[in-house]
Amino acid sequence: MYQVNDNYQKLPGSYLFSNIAKKVQAYTAANPDKNVIRLGIGDVTQPLAPAIIEAMHRAVDEMASAETFHGYAPDLGYEFLRKAIAENDYAARGCDIAADEIFVSDGAKSDSANIQELFSVNNKIAVCDPVYPVYVDSNVMAGRTGTYDPATEMWSNVIYMPCTRENDFVPEFPKETPDIIYLCLPNNPTGTTITKARLQEWVDYANRSGALIIYDGAYEAYISEEDVAHSIYECQGAKTCAIELKSFSKNAGFTGVRLGYAVVPKELKCGEISLRDMWARRHGTKFNGAPYIIQRAGEAVYSNEGKAQLKQQVAYYMRNASTIKEGLKDAGYEVYGGVNAPYIWLKTPENMSSWDFFDFLLEKANVVGTPGSGFGPSGEGYFRLTAFGSYENTVAALERIKAL
Ligand code: MLT
Secondary structure, eight states: OOOOOGGGGGGGOHHHHHHHHHHHHHHHOTTTTOOOEESSOOOSSSSOOHHHHHHHHHHHHHHHHHHOOOOOOOTTOOOOHHHHHHHIIIGGGGGGOOOOGGESSSSSHHHHHHGGSSSSSTEEEEEEOOOHHHHHHHHHHHSSOOOOOTTTTEEETTTEEEEEEEGOOOOOOOOOOEEEEEEEOOOOOTTOOOOOHHHHHHHHHHHHHHHHHEEETTTGGGOOOOTSSSSGGGTTTGGGGGGEEEEEHHHOOOTTTTOOOEEOOOOOOTEEEEHHHHHHHHHHHHHSSSSSSHHHHHHHHTTTHHHHHHHHHHHHHHHHHHHHHHHHHHOOOOOEESSSSSSSEEEOOOGOOOHHHHHHHHHHHHHEOOEGGGGGGGGGTTTESSSOOOOHHHHHHHHHHHTO
16 A cells, blocks of 8 residues: 655645635635736746747747757756856856856756755754745655644744844844755845845855755846845855755746756765765756757847846836835835845734735735735735736736725
């Protein structure tokens, strides 16, 4: 008789964004006349940039002829894309990352869930609280998190680093030394970030304590302040303690196209064991590569036209971010984020719980957001709005919220 992975039974409820989608679907089914504006999940709304579309068309045409057809992609991803990433995302910023330390994937969500497979089940993870739920849930599935306490909404074997207005949403070094530290900067969900100097302190801390940092840089394209690092490898010593995950979803609108990459430097070793070689082995065994057409689309992100067009796209979303932030401030809300990230993190009014505010906003303003408590216990009393809507919808949502 087969047995299931019991760790799955420990997961409370369903995935946050599936939960929200179900609630919104039920509301729209019961209220078909309402025009609901979705500022919940961080899904982009603007079309792919013309340079990307052209590259995809060319790649589709190549697939139509035997001479230029492409089958399985190379294990790590096509050289043309890994070289473009190494040159533009790293060498151009003074970071020495080689193309063979870059692993192309179908997105940072899968990478951030899969990367924990490299580590012993005995490792203890540390996460920011609130946090992107995939980091914790994937460790639950692997059996690394102990038991769940529904009263505190915490796992017994996870170190939580609260990020609240009291500490400016900057995680502090935990009292207990973790083995693996997840950092997402600029941060999802709070939309805040830390300075490069502070990130350097995290790198030093990890090297000192023998911990590994899994650094999720999915929102890097939204950084607007000078003293914020675009890659953890801008920090001295990061290559011996950090894996970096990047996404094409937020900087180039690939949420439905799917492309990302992980950087696992050769210097990153656990004793004599190379994590890069382990990830290469895992990639070769479990993954058959992002599609050729999509990797060509990714290459176009780094073309001169692509870069110029995407700069405009990021600016479009950041105009939404400031529209939300300023609009909420005018309406008397306490707001954070939205300067280096496309997320606005607000304090719920009159101490409403995050889910009460979700229902209130959906029913009274027909606007969907994300309850802060869905990201962890320290998110209770907060709420996230995304800047990824259309400008018109963003303005309309703010008008409705102000009118409440
Ligand atoms: C979010 O809304 O937090 C993100 O869109 C989720 C993701 O990137 O997977």
